[in-house]
Amino acid sequence: MKFKQALTVIAGIALALSLSACGGGGAGGGGASTPSGGDAPGDVTIGVAMPTQTSERWIADGEAVKTGLEAAGYKVDLQFANDDIPTQTQQIDQMITQGEKLLIIASIDGTALTSQLQSAADKGIKVIAYDRLIRNSPNVDFYVTFDNYKVGVAQANALLNGLGITEKDGARKADAKKGLTIEVFAGSPDDNNAGFFFNGAMDTLKPFFDDGTLVVKSGQTEFEKVAIMRWSQEGAQKRMEDLLTSTYNGGKEKLDGVLSPFDGISRGIITALQPAYGKTIAEGLPIVTGQDAEVASVKLINDGVQSSTIFKDTRKLADQAVVAAKAYLAGQEPTANNTDTYDNGVKVIPSYLLEIDTVYKEDIKPLLIDSGYFTQAEVDAGVAS
Numbered sequence: 597m598k599f600k601q602a603l604t605v606i607a608g609i610a611l612a613l614s615l616s617a618c619g620g621g622g623a624g625g626g627g628a629s630t631p632s633g634g635d636a637p638g639d640v641t642i643g644v645a646m647p648t649q650t651s652e653r654w655i656a657d658g659e660a661v662k663t664g665l666e667a668a669g670y671k672v673d674l675q676f677a678n679d680d681i682p683t684q685t686q687q688i689d690q691m692i693t694q695g696e697k698l699l700i701i702a703s704i705d706g707t708a709l710t711s712q713l714q715s716a717a718d719k720g721i722k723v724i725a726y727d728r729l730i731r732n733s734p735n736v737d738f739y740v741t742f743d744n745y746k747v748g749v750a751q752a753n754a755l756l757n758g759l760g761i762t763e764k765d766g767a768r769k770a771d772a773k774k775g776l777t778i779e780v781f782a783g784s785p786d787d788n789n790a791g792f793f794f795n796g797a798m799d800t801l802k803p804f805f806d807d808g809t810l811v812v813k814s815g816q817t818e819f820e821k822v823a824i825m826r827w828s829q830e831g832a833q834k835r836m837e838d839l840l841t842s843t844y845n846g847g848k849e850k851l852d853g854v855l856s857p858f859d860g861i862s863r864g865i866i867t868a869l870q871p872a873y874g875k876t877i878a879e880g881l882p883i884v885t886g887q888d889a890e891v892a893s894v895k896l897i898n899d900g901v902q903s904s905t906i907f908k909d910t911r912k913l914a915d916q917a918v919v920a921a922k923a924y925l926a927g928q929e930p931t932a933n934n935t936d937t938y939d940n941g942v943k944v945i946p947s948y949l950l951e952i953d954t955v956y957k958e959d960i961k962p963l964l965i966d967s968g969y970f971t972q973a974e975v976d977a978g979v980a981s
């Protein structure tokens with residue numbers, strides 16, 4: 597991502613929002629704009645807890661939320677937890693002890709924060725779950741995310757399209773082959789999103805399994821079997837290598853496609869597949885899907901290696917988190933656009949869901965470059981500057 601450009605846009609939006617009476621679209625609350633407390637924004641620190649810096653998307657999210665909040669006049673305590681649960685719980689404990697007035701949290705393990713959230717509630721600190729739902733706690737106030745089930749549907753549709761079974765609009769092609777061989781991967785079992793992605797994808801693929809168009813040759817289709825802990829690239833590479841050995845005669849037998857839920861996992865899968873099947877799709881590399889439009893994978897798509905990804909515009913998600921935070925700190929309720937999907941095990945969390953886009957090679961320019969998310973140079977290099 598061209599950070600400076602993206603952050604300038606976010607800063608601009610946040611500033612505009614701070615100048616308005618909070619009456620616009622998105623998650624901003626309606627009603628009076630009088631702050632409930634006596635604190636000026638400059639006296640208020642907001643804690644932002646992000647899971648890891650090993651994935652480019654979370655760095656972008658963290659920076660975008662920070663910039664948006666700072667542009668609205670708040671101080672920000674942004675922490676990354678290196679995908680380590682004790683580190684994240686400690687960071688959140690510290691934010692609460694330091695008197696931070698609101699928390700925005702993208703959890704590592706969505707079930708591990710119950711006691712932190714209880715302490716936050718005891719002090720009247722509102723909690724916004726960012727992209728990942730925090731489970732088993734009554735003290736999650738709001739959730740900003742994308743439509744996660746639709747992400748899975750889009751991944752399955754991209755796999756079907758990449759395999760030549762359907763048109764881009766999902767219509768089945770008359771001359772589609774039967775008996776195509778695929779394998780399926782899912783994300784981290786402790787991330788609530790992983791189940792949504794997997795269910796959306798498997799529901800979409802089901803008719804194609806039922807009529808023999810697609811076959812999962814390993815027979816591994818259970819979430820528990822195909823989930824990759826912590827979304828690990830290395831874990832995915834290892835599972836794909838094991839599958840090649842157990843089911844594909846070390847890569848000598850045909851494999852047409854792989855459902856992958858995240859670009860990092862996709863890169864691990866591709867690394868495992870290339871020695872056996874070829875460097876590019878044109879050379880015989882199986883069709884591999886993805887998610888997040890990470891620049892390293894966008895380059896692979898541009899180079900004909902990875903077939904597709906799902907673009908979740910982190911700028912828009914950060915904007916919604918900022919809008920919701922501002923609403924709470926002004927004594928209002930943020931506006932949800934979904935109040936029935938995200939049950940965290942204790943209650944249904946009011947949510948604001950954003951739309952996603954599928955990216956094939958031809959979409960890189962209109963969706964990612966023309967919108968300023970990346971520059972052409974970044975895509976060519978596969979590295980964000």
Ligand code: BGC
Pocket residue numbers: 651653727728783787789790827857858859887888908
């Ligand atoms: C996010 C995905 C991301 C994954 C791995 C999920 O919670 O929704 O966008 O690919 O985590 O970081």
